[in-house]
Amino acid sequence: MSRVFTITAGLENMGAMKTGGQGSVYKGKRIGEIITAIKLLPTPIHSESDADKNFIAFTNEVEKLKKVNEKPNPNVVKILSSGITDTGNLPFIEMEYIEGPDLEELLQPPHEPLFTIKEVVKVANHLSNALAHCHKIGIKHGDIKSNNVKYNIHTGNYMLLDFGLAVMSDEQRRTSLRHAGAIEFMAPEQAEGTTLFETDVYSFGVILFELLAGTVPFPLKDKSETSRNQVMVAHLETAPPDMLQLRKQALPAAWSDEKKVQEMQVPAWLVNMIYRCLEKKPQQRFENGDVLHDFIWHNLGGSTSLAVVGANADALAQENRRLRHENEQLQLQLKKLQQEKASTAIVSSAAAPTTLQGSENSDYYTAYRSKKSSSGTWLFALLVLAGLAVAVYFIFFKEKELPLAERTPATTSSGKALVAEYKVVVPRAYFHDQPDETTRRNAWAIPSDSTIKALDERNGFIYTEITNHRNQVSKGWLRKEDLKTVQEAGRTTSPPPANNANTTPALNDEDVKAQLRTAQQLINSSKVQEALPIYENLLQENVPEAMYHYADLALRNENKRIDCKSAFELLQKASNAGHTVAKRTLGFLYVFAEDRYILEENNYYARCTFSKNLPKGSKLLVEAMVAGDSLAARYVRDLNAAEQ
CATH class of the missing domain: 1.10.510.10 (Transferase(Phosphotransferase) domain 1)
Incomplete structure (x- = not known):
């Protein structure tokens, strides 16, 4: 017993x-x-x-x-x-x-x-x-x-x-x-x-x-x-x-x-x-x-500040489904209203951007609450939604399609009369996205016999467009203190000798390949910081492979010279230029943007966050696969297997 x-x-x-x-x-x-x-x-x-x-x-x-x-x-x-x-x-x-x-x-x-x-x-x-x-x-x-x-x-x-x-x-x-x-x-x-x-x-x-x-x-x-x-x-x-x-x-x-x-x-x-x-x-x-x-x-799409469990979680999910249904109904009626009242919707869009200052869901909440009141107020809310959609498109999407020159004020377009001509007088005259020190890019002009044409002048900066020997254009703002007018430069009594280290002749293809090999050897020897200046020099030549490596190192938290946003844009630029590995990497980041484990395994989690875009990511991976990238082919196979 x-x-x-x-x-x-x-x-x-x-x-x-x-x-x-x-x-x-x-x-x-x-x-x-x-x-x-x-x-x-x-x-x-x-x-x-x-x-x-x-x-x-x-x-x-x-x-x-x-x-x-x-x-x-x-x-x-x-x-x-x-x-x-x-x-x-x-x-x-x-x-x-x-x-x-x-x-x-x-x-x-x-x-x-x-x-x-x-x-x-x-x-x-x-x-x-x-x-x-x-x-x-x-x-x-x-x-x-x-x-x-x-x-x-x-x-x-x-x-x-x-x-x-x-x-x-x-x-x-x-x-x-x-x-x-x-x-x-x-x-x-x-x-x-x-x-x-x-x-x-x-x-x-x-x-x-x-x-x-x-x-x-x-x-x-x-x-x-x-x-x-x-x-x-x-x-x-x-x-x-x-x-x-x-x-x-x-x-x-x-x-x-x-x-x-x-x-x-x-x-x-x-x-x-x-x-x-x-x-x-x-x-x-x-x-x-x-x-x-x-x-x-x-x-699960939840908030880490909540601890909803059991029946509360089910209730939250049910309420979420109900709100989504309401949203779908509003969108359908909005579409119908846009078709019937197109001109009114366009007029209403002028005031819409002010709603962007509110919370993420404020426009939907306003429309939903208005539905419970008079029909006139509800229709007004729908018109505001229509305007908001137009505003969001132009603010968040349309602008991204514009090159830098078009994102700058109209007075800086290439059609404006020439303001002045300058020469670079410092080893590196850095480009800026705006006439502001805080917008400096990791791109620069170096001293040469060529002149820089100023198309606009503002806040101690000049706006210019420079075309290199490959017909590739660099656009942006340069500090005036890094430049001298052609007349001032002509009065200089001791011009730099032709072989001055600050004057770098244009690189030919063999030079580019040699520098890329040197940079890769440095990285293989864990000398990343010594490789970065080489890539920066090649960025001036708009070399896609240099763009990819420089951006990839930043996204992996090994290059602190540019921020995540600039690195991602540089990666996109390399991809758009046809660099296969850049396409594969960009596609990978789009597809697995929300998978912390995979990002950590590939050293992309420590510094930057990414936005998931499965269609775009899949397209880029397929393009890289067609170009012969075996790793992209593996990703595509995994994605296809997951869908089956």
């Missing part, structure tokens, strides 16, 4: 619920019919004094654990009390009793052998929220596994349970894990007795893998020590298997063909996230639950 413990006064032992290496969980009843769960730890405490190291360790860890409930979290079990049992002298933790099955039970018959994508995402959101809560206050759970996550049938939330390992000393934790831990969910570093925040992240990844594939990455064949060792070695050395292939094999036969197809459309961000959680090295995973939860919320 199993031993029955008296917990403490007013707390009745109603029988064991489960037993494991980290202790046993009993169902308890408090006076007043309050049902709780009690975690009994296996190491007895002989003296509640500083003389007993187990008591000291338990007391210290419990003090940390109390922080878990200082701010309630809907996905973390409440810790009610702790102490030493009246019989047996065993430390215990009393927790709220969660009524409902755990994840391990939900994967057993009569339930399906795996979860739907929707439910996996829900578990990911809830469990990462629990980890974020614990990690923020310094609590490492250390024992994340399927039967430590329960579904609360009353709230619809998934909840993290059993903080038994969290209150053990390091030595107790190592002993417990070595002999009785759930080896299938243990991170590689736990083989050495180390528990980190990233350890919980790894176990989180194992749980999601199991929910999607119907099995953990490295299953335990039996309970022998040999099997445990094999699984631990796999965690240390073996790459996780193909999760989607395992899912395909485990799809329930009872599901319709349509549902099977639908349930294989696992979002790429979710797959990448799980594999990142399962990285062997802790530093290659998400660093803690907070970062992990932010990643999930970002990909």
Whole structure:
């Protein structure tokens, strides 16, 4: 007969619920019919004094654990009390009793052998929220596994349970894990007795893998020590298997063909996230639950400042669908109105740009609110929307199609009469986008026999257009202090000699190739900063390959001489000039702009952010593939496979 413990006064032992290496969980009843769960730890405490190291360790860890409930979290079990049992002298933790099955039970018959994508995402959101809560206050759970996550049938939330390992000393934790831990969910570093925040992240990844594939990455064949060792070695050395292939094999036969197809459309961000959680090295995973939860919320389109779970998340999704429907209806009526009242819409557009000062959704909110009032006000709101659409087009899209000369004031167009002619008198006269020091570009003119024609003069700058020997045009503003008029330059008594280092003759194709080779050799030798001036010199010749390398280094955070916006524009310029690798890189950034894991893997995440444009990105990748770029061909194959 199993031993029955008296917990403490007013707390009745109603029988064991489960037993494991980290202790046993009993169902308890408090006076007043309050049902709780009690975690009994296996190491007895002989003296509640500083003389007993187990008591000291338990007391210290419990003090940390109390922080878990200082701010309630809907996905973390409440810790009610702790102490030493009246019989047996065993430390215990009393927790709220969660009524409902755990994840391990939900994967057993009569339930399906795996979860739907929707439910996996829900578990990911809830469990990462629990980890974020614990990690923020310094609590490492250390024992994340399927039967430590329960579904609360009353709230619809998934909840993290059993903080038994969290209150053990390091030595107790190592002993417990070595002999009785759930080896299938243990991170590689736990083989050495180390528990980190990233350890919980790894176990989180194992749980999601199991929910999607119907099995953990490295299953335990039996309970022998040999099997445990094999699984631990796999965690240390073996790459996780193909999760989607395992899912395909485990799809329930009872599901319709349509549902099977639908349930294989696992979002790429979710797959990448799980594999990142399962990285062997802790530093290659998400660093803690907070970062992990932010990643999930970002990909769900949520806000990291919210903690909406369960029914609230469903309500938010329903409201979002309703608003989208309203928006579609407004757009249809707007289109109809534009057709009937085209002239009125054009007149109304004149005042529309002022609405851009409001929030992102203010125009839609105004139209929606007006719909509830009189029809005249509602029609006015639609006209404002029409004007706003025109304004947005010209502000955000049309301008991007204009070359620099057309974006400058009308007085700077090439049709204006010549203001004056100048010569460069400094080693580098930098171009500026506007007559303002803060708009300097990494492009410059150098001293030569050629004259610079000033087409406009403003604020100590002149606007010019320079054509090099390749008939390539550079346009922009130059500082007057870097120049002298032709007359002033002619009066100079000591002109620079013909072989002056500041006077660089035009480069021929062989010179360009030689400089590109030199720059590449410097980069291969980790001398990036020495390569940058070479690329800058070639930028003056508008060499596409130099544009690509200079921009790519900036986007990868290895070139701080230009900002992200300028680097991306330079990459676009190289792509437009037909440089194949620039096309592939630009296409890659458009396609994977919102995939943090892939961007990080390719060193594009640390500095810059990008806007996703799948059609444009796909087109560029196809163009690069047709031009013979093998990496672009691989990206295209991956995209096609993801769509099938």
